[in-house]
Amino acid sequence: MMTIQFSRILKIFSLILVNTAVATTLIAGESGPVDEDALKKAWPSDGPVGELFHEVAGSLRCPTCTGLSVLESDARFSQQIKQIVLEQVEAGKNREEILQHFTERYGPWILRSPPPRGFNVLAWLMPLTILLLGPPAVWFFVWRKRRVMNTLGVRSADDIIKEMHGRLKEMQT
Amino acid sequence: MIYLAVFIGIILIAVLLAPFWFGPGGLLQAGSSINSATELGALKEALLKRYVDDEKAFKAGHLSATSWEQRQSFLTNRYIDAARRLDFLQHTQPSRGAE
Amino acid sequence: MLADLGFYLLLMCLISTCYGVVSAVLAAVWRHRRLYRSSRLALTASCAMSVSAAIMLWYMFFNRDYSVAYIFKTSSNDLPQVYTLTAFWSSLEGSHFLWTLLLCSYGTIALWTYSKDNEHIMPYVSASIQAVLGWMFYLLLSHSDPFLRLFPARPDGQGMNTLLQNPYMAIHPPTLFTGYTALAIPAAYSVAALCYGDITEGWLKTTRRWTLYAWCALTAGIILGGHWAYVELGWSGYWAWDPVENSSFIPWLFCTALLHSLVVQDKLGHLKRLTLILAFLAFFFSFFGTFITRSGVISSVHSFAESPIGPNYLAFLAGMLLVVAVIYGFRAPSILPPEADKAWGVSKESALVITQFLLLTLAAIVCVGTLYPIVSEAITGERTTVQAPYFNTFAPWIGLGLVVAIALGNMMRYQTSKMPGGPKLMAIAAAVAVPLTAALVIGGDVMSTKKPFNLGAQLVGLFLCAWSTACLTGDLWQRLQDLRFNLGLFFSRNLAYFGGYLAHIGLLIAIAGFLGNYRGLQKIATLTSGETIDFYGYQLRFDEIREVQKDNATLYQGALDVSRAGAPIGAIKPARSRYPTSSNLNHEVALMSTFWHDLYVTLSDFDRENGRKATFELHINPTVRFVWIAAFVMVIGGLIAMFDRYRGNKSRDAIRAAI
Numbered sequence: 001m002m003t004i005q006f007s008r009i010l011k012i013f014s015l016i017l018v019n020t021a022v023a024t025t026l027i028a029g030e031s032g033p034v035d036e037d038a039l040k041k042a043w044p045s046d047g048p049v050g051e052l053f054h055e056v057a058g059s060l061r062c063p064t065c066t067g068l069s070v071l072e073s074d075a076r077f078s079q080q081i082k083q084i085v086l087e088q089v090e091a092g093k094n095r096e097e098i099l100q101h102f103t104e105r106y107g108p109w110i111l112r113s114p115p116p117r118g119f120n121v122l123a124w125l126m127p128l129t130i131l132l133l134g135p136p137a138v139w140f141f142v143w144r145k146r147r148v149m150n151t152l153g154v155r156s157a158d159d160i161i162k163e164m165h166g167r168l169k170e171m172q173t
Numbered sequence: 174m175i176y177l178a179v180f181i182g183i184i185l186i187a188v189l190l191a192p193f194w195f196g197p198g199g200l201l202q203a204g205s206s207i208n209s210a211t212e213l214g215a216l217k218e219a220l221l222k223r224y225v226d227d228e229k230a231f232k233a234g235h236l237s238a239t240s241w242e243q244r245q246s247f248l249t250n251r252y253i254d255a256a257r258r259l260d261f262l263q264h265t266q267p268s269r270g271a272e
Numbered sequence: 273m274l275a276d277l278g279f280y281l282l283l284m285c286l287i288s289t290c291y292g293v294v295s296a297v298l299a300a301v302w303r304h305r306r307l308y309r310s311s312r313l314a315l316t317a318s319c320a321m322s323v324s325a326a327i328m329l330w331y332m333f334f335n336r337d338y339s340v341a342y343i344f345k346t347s348s349n350d351l352p353q354v355y356t357l358t359a360f361w362s363s364l365e366g367s368h369f370l371w372t373l374l375l376c377s378y379g380t381i382a383l384w385t386y387s388k389d390n391e392h393i394m395p396y397v398s399a400s401i402q403a404v405l406g407w408m409f410y411l412l413l414s415h416s417d418p419f420l421r422l423f424p425a426r427p428d429g430q431g432m433n434t435l436l437q438n439p440y441m442a443i444h445p446p447t448l449f450t451g452y453t454a455l456a457i458p459a460a461y462s463v464a465a466l467c468y469g470d471i472t473e474g475w476l477k478t479t480r481r482w483t484l485y486a487w488c489a490l491t492a493g494i495i496l497g498g499h500w501a502y503v504e505l506g507w508s509g510y511w512a513w514d515p516v517e518n519s520s521f522i523p524w525l526f527c528t529a530l531l532h533s534l535v536v537q538d539k540l541g542h543l544k545r546l547t548l549i550l551a552f553l554a555f556f557f558s559f560f561g562t563f564i565t566r567s568g569v570i571s572s573v574h575s576f577a578e579s580p581i582g583p584n585y586l587a588f589l590a591g592m593l594l595v596v597a598v599i600y601g602f603r604a605p606s607i608l609p610p611e612a613d614k615a616w617g618v619s620k621e622s623a624l625v626i627t628q629f630l631l632l633t634l635a636a637i638v639c640v641g642t643l644y645p646i647v648s649e650a651i652t653g654e655r656t657t658v659q660a661p662y663f664n665t666f667a668p669w670i671g672l673g674l675v676v677a678i679a680l681g682n683m684m685r686y687q688t689s690k691m692p693g694g695p696k697l698m699a700i701a702a703a704v705a706v707p708l709t710a711a712l713v714i715g716g717d718v719m720s721t722k723k724p725f726n727l728g729a730q731l732v733g734l735f736l737c738a739w740s741t742a743c744l745t746g747d748l749w750q751r752l753q754d755l756r757f758n759l760g761l762f763f764s765r766n767l768a769y770f771g772g773y774l775a776h777i778g779l780l781i782a783i784a785g786f787l788g789n790y791r792g793l794q795k796i797a798t799l800t801s802g803e804t805i806d807f808y809g810y811q812l813r814f815d816e817i818r819e820v821q822k823d824n825a826t827l828y829q830g831a832l833d834v835s836r837a838g839a840p841i842g843a844i845k846p847a848r849s850r851y852p853t854s855s856n857l858n859h860e861v862a863l864m865s866t867f868w869h870d871l872y873v874t875l876s877d878f879d880r881e882n883g884r885k886a887t888f889e890l891h892i893n894p895t896v897r898f899v900w901i902a903a904f905v906m907v908i909g910g911l912i913a914m915f916d917r918y919r920g921n922k923s924r925d926a927i928r929a930a931i
Contacts, residue, residue, distance in 0.1 A: 043796060051722075059661060061657050066512070066515070067512030067515075067517070068507055068512055069659070072509065073507065074889075107654065107655060108655075109654075109657050112658075112660060112661045112662070113665075114644070114658060114662070119651065119652045120648070120656065123648070123658065123662070126637075127636070127640065127666050130633050130636050130637070131666075134629055134633060135629070154257050154261050155257070157257075160252065160256040160257065161249065164252050164253075167221055168221060171221060171222075171225055174273065177277065178277070181280070181281070181284060181321075185288060185317055188313050188316075188317050189288070189310050189314055189317065190310070191310075192307075192309035196306075196309060199305050200303045200304070200305060201305050201391055201392055201394075201395065202392050247388050250472065250474055251389075254472045258470065
């Protein structure tokens with residue numbers, strides 16, 4: 001039963017991929033088409049099951065939306081993913097195992113933030129590098145340099161205005 | 174249709190060429206990009222002279238208070254620009270600045 | 273016929289702007305006033321012609337002229353009048369046209385309202401604006417022609433995207449585009465200052481005013497977009513860090529950093545080159561954002577090549593960057609250094625630099641996160657996703673850093689490490705912040721947050737926001753005290769300070785709002801007719817699904833009677849809507865707002881046979897209203913600061929004092 005569901009999902013999935021490429025000229029986060037027959041399930045929100053479900057569903061992307069997790073989306077595809085997540089949570093799997101399960105099937109694309117492995121480490125290191133190396137860089141380029149830099153003989157505007165008024169007084173007398 | 178298009182084209186050309194026959198001509202206001210110390214010195218003098226003239230005109234009542242205020246700030250700003258540029262030139266090229 | 277005329281007008285615009293660029297450059301070289309006036313008229317003529325073309329397009333929209341492909345694509349016979357008006361910018365070609373139209377208009381305004389102090393750089397300003405416009409017109413004519421004909425004309429159009437049939441979509445795109453295009457003016461002034469080789473006294477006043485205008489428009493535009501998402505998409509949030517949102521947020525961050533850099537430049541003459549770079553980059557990123565969202569590159573690198581618009585954009589962006597970099601390389605050394613040799617140390621200017629650093633870091637992170645999927649796919653071939661969890665790892669820390677920097681920076685003074693009354697003020701502020709935080713915690717029901725880490729983060733964040741607000745207010749009080757509460761003098765001389773005060777308070781309110789949003793409650797409930805559900809102190813009683821016709825949409829409303837603590841407080845009608853041109857059912861969100869939280873209800877499913885059964889998604893979203901209030905306060909602050917007459921007029925002050 002599981003496998004039938006997956007082949008169906010993959011089929012929809014490949015269709016959707018083609019569609020999103022065409023439809024991205026749209027202005028903002030469009031939620032995917034809603035299946036009129038899908039009965040909305042009351043997803044658990046309390047207890048250990050609810051918490052784990054929320055956490056896992058919140059870190060998987062809705063394949064048909066821009067920017068949303070499956071948790072926030074009620075597109076048909078998200079509903080199916082949530083169903084699988086719930087089944088696995090109830091089967092006693094932990095967060096890593098469930099995410100691993102989805103990564104194996106859809107690739108890391110399904111995760112909302114890239115797993116910090118391989119090339120992806122770069123995406124995580126870049127902000128940290130900026131935050132850590134930024135202050136020394138500011139110190140080096142802005143503060144430190146000013147002390148040694150010559151002002152090239154240019155006076156301040158106040159001094160120049162003073163000079164100007166001095167000259168004006170001279171001219172008037 | 175084609176007449177309308179031609180008409181728009183002619184109007185456009187007329188508008189674009191109009192400034193060459195109407196309105197003030199001459200050179201645009203020079204800022205401080207003059208890179209000659211002598212010219213800058215002369216500019217400073219000219220600005221001061223205009224300042225004195227305008228002040229006289231204002232005191233004689235030929236110039237309204239607002240426009241005098243505007244001229245005042247305009248001339249001061251131009252003077253600051255020129256003086257700063259001159260300072261810079263004299264510092265980087267002392268020989269030329271001393272001319 | 274009319275469409276052909278519109279196309280012809282755009283073609284004339286292209287020719288006119290090309291002439292404008294050439295004549296402006298020559299005018300700059302020869303300092304030829306007549307030539308410059310001609311170039312200014314070229315832009316004015318383009319503005320007049322593109323406005324005429326836009327009016328023609330609107331006219332055809334209202335006449336349902338489906339012989340124009342764009343009108344066929346974005347409107348239909350059943351479209352209400354107001355959305356016929358906004359259908360203009362509901363798709364690529366039209367929004368492109370709107371961009372161009374606004375850039376034309378603001379460029380024209382900028383050239384005609386120049387200050388006499390800037391006359392010597394105006395030819396460069398004119399050339400820069402028209403160079404960008406020329407390319408926009410070229411793109412409009414070649415790749416996204418809104419006047420493209422469709423043969424044979426159809427009797428009815430395909431209809432406007434149903435998600436965009438919302439009042440917020442009527443004002444959000446023009447506001448945001450106003451911000452984007454107004455950023456072109458500071459950028460043009462920067463390029464002009466570089467070409468000319470010096471920043472002169474009048475430059476700052478003009479640039480500052482345009483930057484503030486752009487900032488207000490961007491702030492309003494971004495929040496309006498968020499509001500649209502909140503009431504239309506039905507997922508109970510307003511910000512998802514999606515690429516479109518990010519690409520509007522990056523220019524905002526640059527614009528904000530630019531404002532702070534302008535302040536330092538105004539007061540001390542430092543950071544001139546940084547100002548020039550930031551002004552250019554703010555505009556560059558507004559363009560860049562349009563590029564990554566319009567070219568399809570964001571969904572996959574491979575869809576990039578499908579539309580010719582992508583490579584065109586890329587070539588233009590690269591060209592623009594190259595040209596400005598070359599100008600900068602040659603001319604930057606000629607930008608005169610600050611007036612005097614001053615050490616930075618611990619002072620207000622240092623705080624301002626740190627603020628800029630934080631803003632630019634956030635911009636860099638948002639940029640990296642937005643572009644990473646493209647880079648990763650191009651290099652490793654592996655598709656990845658970067659969404660909210662990634663951004664939420666970093667953004668809150670920078671936000672808290674900004675909160676502290678705002679408080680300290682505003683209490684500091686220029687060129688001194690002394691903080692007049694600082695320690696005392698901070699202590700009083702900390703004391704005032706305790707009850708303020710308590711009020712926020714109780715009102716926002718923060719204590720019911722489940723995770724201890726989130727709870728701690730919220731408490732610390734709210735306290736810091738309250739403390740910072742108190743510090744700012746204390747500083748305002750101190751300044752008023754210095755003026756012996758002469759309010760007339762304060763408002764005539766310190767509008768910039770007062771506007772800044774409001775804008776900062778606005779940001780702090782917004783951050784408090786974001787922190788409150790951390791914790792939302794939700795529940796999904798299936799109710800049969802007459803059933804009542806308890807949800808966070810509310811009792812909602814479901815009646816039945818009713819079918820209602822509203823304009824062109826058919827609504828399936830699930831009426832809910834809401835009562836609180838037994839007392840009825842009204843009815844809400846979450847609905848699904850069906851538009852004749854689309855098979856999808858859209859959400860019509862029902863909101864019941866109080867100051868502290870929104871009750872946000874969507875109808876997710878219902879029994880189509882007899883309408884006696886429905887599934888609702890209920891949300892309690894705390895402190896969402898804070899964010900809307902904050903945006904309002906920030907924009908008002910920005911507008912007030914715009915009308916300060918003294919900023920950037922140091923010499924004028926000095927001359928008055930001297931006489």
